[in-house]
Amino acid sequence: MTTFSRRKALALAGAVALATGLAAATPVLAQDCEKVDLTFTFWGSVNEKNDIEAAVKNWNEKNPCIQVKPMHIPATGTNYVQKLTTMIASNTAPDIGYLGESQAFQWATEGKILDLSPYMGETPDQQYIKSTIYKAGDTLMGTGLATGVMLIYYNKDVFDAAGVPYPPAKADEAWTWQQFVDNAKLLTKDRSGKNATDPAFDPNAIDTFGVTLPSWWGGWYPFVMSNGGQFANEDGTALTLNSPEAVEALQAFQDLIYKDHVMPNPTQTSSLPTGDVLMQSRKVAMSMDGMWRVTDFSKLGINWGVGVLPKWKTAETVVLSVPKVIFSQTKHPKEAYEFYKYISDPAQVGLFKSGLWAPHEKAYFTDPELLKTWVLAEGSAYPPEAMDAIVDYTLNHAPQQAPVYQLKNIGQIMSEAVEPNIQQLMNNKATAQEAMDKAVATAQPMMQGRW
Amino acid sequence: MLTERPSGRSATTGARARMSPRRRSEITWALTFVAPAVLGFVLLKAMPILFSLYIAMTDWSAVGNAHWVGLDNFEKMLFADPLFWRSLEVTAYYTLVSVPASMAFAFFLATLLNQRIPGLGIFRTIFYIPSIVPIIASTVIWLWMFNPDFGLFNSVLGAFGIPKMQYIFSEEQVVPSLVFMSIWGVGPMMIIFLAGLQEVPKELYEAADIDGSNAWHKLVHITLPMMTPTILFNLMISMVAAFQTFVQPFIMTNGGPNNGSLFFVFWIYRKAFQDSQMGYASALAWALFIIISVLSYLIFRTSNRWVFYRGGDN
Numbered sequence: 001m002t003t004f005s006r007r008k009a010l011a012l013a014g015a016v017a018l019a020t021g022l023a024a025a026t027p028v029l030a031q032d033c034e035k036v037d038l039t040f041t042f043w044g045s046v047n048e049k050n051d052i053e054a055a056v057k058n059w060n061e062k063n064p065c066i067q068v069k070p071m072h073i074p075a076t077g078t079n080y081v082q083k084l085t086t087m088i089a090s091n092t093a094p095d096i097g098y099l100g101e102s103q104a105f106q107w108a109t110e111g112k113i114l115d116l117s118p119y120m121g122e123t124p125d126q127q128y129i130k131s132t133i134y135k136a137g138d139t140l141m142g143t144g145l146a147t148g149v150m151l152i153y154y155n156k157d158v159f160d161a162a163g164v165p166y167p168p169a170k171a172d173e174a175w176t177w178q179q180f181v182d183n184a185k186l187l188t189k190d191r192s193g194k195n196a197t198d199p200a201f202d203p204n205a206i207d208t209f210g211v212t213l214p215s216w217w218g219g220w221y222p223f224v225m226s227n228g229g230q231f232a233n234e235d236g237t238a239l240t241l242n243s244p245e246a247v248e249a250l251q252a253f254q255d256l257i258y259k260d261h262v263m264p265n266p267t268q269t270s271s272l273p274t275g276d277v278l279m280q281s282r283k284v285a286m287s288m289d290g291m292w293r294v295t296d297f298s299k300l301g302i303n304w305g306v307g308v309l310p311k312w313k314t315a316e317t318v319v320l321s322v323p324k325v326i327f328s329q330t331k332h333p334k335e336a337y338e339f340y341k342y343i344s345d346p347a348q349v350g351l352f353k354s355g356l357w358a359p360h361e362k363a364y365f366t367d368p369e370l371l372k373t374w375v376l377a378e379g380s381a382y383p384p385e386a387m388d389a390i391v392d393y394t395l396n397h398a399p400q401q402a403p404v405y406q407l408k409n410i411g412q413i414m415s416e417a418v419e420p421n422i423q424q425l426m427n428n429k430a431t432a433q434e435a436m437d438k439a440v441a442t443a444q445p446m447m448q449g450r451w
Numbered sequence: 452m453l454t455e456r457p458s459g460r461s462a463t464t465g466a467r468a469r470m471s472p473r474r475r476s477e478i479t480w481a482l483t484f485v486a487p488a489v490l491g492f493v494l495l496k497a498m499p500i501l502f503s504l505y506i507a508m509t510d511w512s513a514v515g516n517a518h519w520v521g522l523d524n525f526e527k528m529l530f531a532d533p534l535f536w537r538s539l540e541v542t543a544y545y546t547l548v549s550v551p552a553s554m555a556f557a558f559f560l561a562t563l564l565n566q567r568i569p570g571l572g573i574f575r576t577i578f579y580i581p582s583i584v585p586i587i588a589s590t591v592i593w594l595w596m597f598n599p600d601f602g603l604f605n606s607v608l609g610a611f612g613i614p615k616m617q618y619i620f621s622e623e624q625v626v627p628s629l630v631f632m633s634i635w636g637v638g639p640m641m642i643i644f645l646a647g648l649q650e651v652p653k654e655l656y657e658a659a660d661i662d663g664s665n666a667w668h669k670l671v672h673i674t675l676p677m678m679t680p681t682i683l684f685n686l687m688i689s690m691v692a693a694f695q696t697f698v699q700p701f702i703m704t705n706g707g708p709n710n711g712s713l714f715f716v717f718w719i720y721r722k723a724f725q726d727s728q729m730g731y732a733s734a735l736a737w738a739l740f741i742i743i744s745v746l747s748y749l750i751f752r753t754s755n756r757w758v759f760y761r762g763g764d765n
Contacts (some may be wrong), residue, residue: 077701078724085724089735106727110515265710269619271598412726416534420709426709429622445531
């Protein structure tokens with residue numbers, strides 16, 4: 001009964017070859033293994049798509065036994081979620097994929113996301129940036145695919161022309177909010193060239209704005225935190241955005257538009273191009289945005305730099321990421337986890353070097369050799385001050401995980417309670433106190449605690 | 452033989468046996484041709500519709516297991532969800548204004564285009580063209596025209612010294628702006644009115660001319676009464692379409708500002724695919740179905756008081 005199958009013979013031959021140190025010389029035998037097929041879904045621009053597909057191709061060449069099929073799904077609107085919902089409902093879920101946080105957490109509780117605790121060890125937070133580890137109840141969903149902190153980008157030429165010092169790159173030297181506003185005023189010019197400190201300045205004919213801040217939570221929540229405010233209480237049963245600290249920071253945010261006249265209002269913003277193009281055309285001096293914009297700014301051919309956010313009490317920023325998950329329908333969890341690690345490895349994926357992604361493993365922020373795989377790589381897109389404004393800032397000045405990765409039912413809380421009232425605030429229809437009182441009251445029945 | 456029918460409890464097999472081969476072949480072919488439509492309706496429409504009624508009674512999230520919750524979703528909708536009423540208000544407001552406005556404008560255009568004027572074909576084409584532009588494309592163009600800073604409308608109004616308006620960027624103006632936009636797309640309605648106008652018998656106008664009526668009298672006493680079936684048709688179609696408005700909030704406003712354009716169908720979509728509340732979204736869809744059915748019923752019930760059918764008793 002000793003049927004010595006061809007596969008076993010080959011496996012043995014492989015083992016012998018390995019043992020005799022001939023592995024390098026022996027071509028990989030594709031038949032030498034049970035071939036495993038994995039599907040990987042992701043979104044992103046054309047550049048991202050190309051980079052990811054190149055990384056997957058590279059993987060497939062090196063791992064003939066684990067073949068990955070990349071599936072790019074545009075994320076316009078809720079297109080990606082819609083597609084994945086359908087795939088899961090029809091039992092054809094991908095093995096690995098990006099997943100927006102509000103779906104990721106919900107699907108984890110439905111048992112659709114693989115618990116990675118057996119793979120990632122007891123203490124993943126020692127290895128990874130804390131903000132990028134996601135846990136829904138007992139399920140460790142894994143990490144984000146990369147990280148990105150909120151920063152200030154600026155056009156050095158506009159600063160030089162106005163004689164204003166550049167925003168500091170070191171968190172310890174961060175501008176106070178007042179310094180930030182004062183400098184923004186010096187940078188804001190009307191059509192006759194007067195700046196916003198001039199009594200004859202015309203706020204209805206602004207040519208260059210001092211600053212733009214995004215209206216989504218990444219644009220205002222860091223300032224709430226910096227002032228000691230919080231999104232929600234400890235157990236996640238109530239929003240606390242109407243606390244005096246949060247209201248002070250949000251009122252100052254509104255004042256940038258309507259009192260200090262250094263920032264465009266939402267209507268103006270909607271008709272303006274994105275921050276990088278605005279800065280290129282000198283319509284804005286500073287723009288707050290995520291670290292992932294480095295890739296765009298580096299291609300503009302302008303004299304740009306990055307700095308840390310202004311502070312209220314503490315110099316703080318927030319780290320953003322996108323959960324990267326393995327779906328529990330996968331038949332090959334072990335192989336999927338191999339690829340899971342690979343696709344966030346800066347040595348393998350060009351997006352780290354080109355300034356779209358920052359790594360999520362702590363070692364990449366401290367080890368000089370590993371820093372050379374992204375920020376210090378040859379031909380990297382990062383400006384020199386990135387060692388402070390991105391590396392140190394991410395590692396040491398983003399102590400809190402953003403509320404979107406912690407609160408249950410965050411999608412509904414954001415879209416039905418918080419965002420409409422932030423719109424009221426930014427349209428000058430309500431003061432920060434009024435808007436946030438309303439947001440807190442509206443959110444009350446939606447609050448379901450923390451994960 | 453062909454007209455013979457099985458009577459009483461006689462077995463159908465007996466009837467089939469007595470059918471001529473030709474009759475049988477006819478029936479076979481008839482069923483064959485009807486099958487795709489019937490199967491398509493049953494599998495692709497009727498079953499999903501019934502299934503959605505079932506999931507409306509569950510808390511299904513589309514990916515997990517569904518749990519029966521009975522009428523909880525409907526109770527939540529009516530008593531615990533301010534956005535249900537908000538989106539209903541927005542949608543009703545839009546319908547109430549856009550339906551009469553676009554019908555009046557379409558009727559006006561149809562009347563003009565029913566005259567014997569040179570270049571009639573060109574004018575008819577011009578007014579119909581907006582309707583063949585894909586809605587996404589036209590929506591994006593309107594987005595630009597509504598732009599408060601660089602848009603066409605404020606530039607034109609500015610030339611007359613009228614201050615800038617915010618259009619779709621203001622909670623109060625967003626619905627009126629979308630109504631204005633809807634009037635631009637009245638082409639199909641205009642064509643239907645035009646067809647209706649050409650059905651009005653010429654002899655009625657001739658008789659009126661002999662009696663010395665002016666144009667206004669002819670419009671009110673001949674054209675309008677004769678057009679009531681067409682008006683009823685357009686009213687129903689545009690009412691249902693207005694209640695199902697989706698693309699405008701989806702592309703232009705994302706339901707904002709401050710939920711000022713939170714149209715009902717857009718909100719169903721958001722519940723289903725953003726918040727993964729498929730059960731609740733199905734309940735909302737059924738609520739919309741009930742609302743539209745009731746309104747349609749009311750319009751039909753009152754129609755015998757104002758719709759005049761030629762050849763009818765009245």
